[in-house]
Amino acid sequence: GQQLNQSPQSMFIQEGEDVSMNCTSSSIFNTWLWYKQDPGEGPVLLIALYKAGELTSNGRLTAQFGITRKDSFLNISASIPSDVGIYFCAGQPAGNEKLTFGTGTRLTIIP
Amino acid sequence: NAGVTQTPKFRVLKTGQSMTLLCAQDMNHEYMYWYRQDPGMGLRLIHYSVGEGTTAKGEVPDGYNVSRLKKQNFLLGLESAAPSQTSVYFCASSWGQRETQYFGPGTRLLVL
Numbered sequence: 001g002q003q004l005n006q007s008p009q010s011m012f013i014q015e016g017e018d019v020s021m022n023c024t025s026s027s028i029f030n031t032w033l034w035y036k037q038d039p040g041e042g043p044v045l046l047i048a049l050y051k052a053g054e055l056t057s058n059g060r061l062t063a064q065f066g067i068t069r070k071d072s073f074l075n076i077s078a079s080i081p082s083d084v085g086i087y088f089c090a091g092q093p094a095g096n097e098k099l100t101f102g103t104g105t106r107l108t109i110i111p
Numbered sequence: 112n113a114g115v116t117q118t119p120k121f122r123v124l125k126t127g128q129s130m131t132l133l134c135a136q137d138m139n140h141e142y143m144y145w146y147r148q149d150p151g152m153g154l155r156l157i158h159y160s161v162g163e164g165t166t167a168k169g170e171v172p173d174g175y176n177v178s179r180l181k182k183q184n185f186l187l188g189l190e191s192a193a194p195s196q197t198s199v200y201f202c203a204s205s206w207g208q209r210e211t212q213y214f215g216p217g218t219r220l221l222v223l
Contacts, residue, residue, distance in 0.1 A: 004153075009151075031209055033211075035214075040216070040217070041217070042214030042216050043154070044214070045211050045212070048211060088153060090154075092208075097208040098159065098169060099212065101146075101153035102153055103153045
């Protein structure tokens with residue numbers, strides 16, 4: 001099955017820094033989602049995108065649905081300690097009702 | 112309103128043993144899903160259901176069976192556990208195909 005290419009795999013940043021991560025696919029997607037997973041918990045939806053070019057914010061988080069419909073980006077501004085976790089992109093390919101997940105970006109904040 | 116709950120939280124099995132993982136949701140969602148999460152692999156869909164009494168195969172269905180006898184419950188069965196099934200299993204539910212999926216807290220399974 002197809003998996004999305006998510007990068008970077010891990011990030012080590014200092015508190016207050018901005019964060020950028022992205023997800024790419026070889027095929028067209030109708031929906032892009034970004035989830036965050038805390039240790040020992042299930043993923044929680046952060047942002048959902050449904051249209052090419054769409055730019056959506058949720059507090060300090062901003063995500064974009066790529067114009068080509070083959071990629072998506074997530075930015076976190078002014079990171080804080082509670083941003084630590086694993087971020088997953090997920091998408092629904094055109095003509096397919098099932099979600100495909102990326103391999104995750106592990107965010108660590110260095111004291 | 113508990114959302115999505117999973118039972119048990121953690122289990123150790125010997126190779127060849129069987130077990131059933133229970134997922135329950137109280138949001139009246141039609142769709143339910145079982146995923147497994149392995150290091151570096153993200154989440155992979157095992158089976159899913161689009162309504163009571165229905166089930167369908169996902170990306171990695173081999174070695175698992177599911178049942179959706181009641182709308183609120185989705186059971187994942189392992190008939191003969193193998194070490195390759197050591198993983199974290201997540202259940203999720205949603206209103207529909209393009210609706211947000213809500214995840215449970217996960218079940219950690221270790222097969223020796």
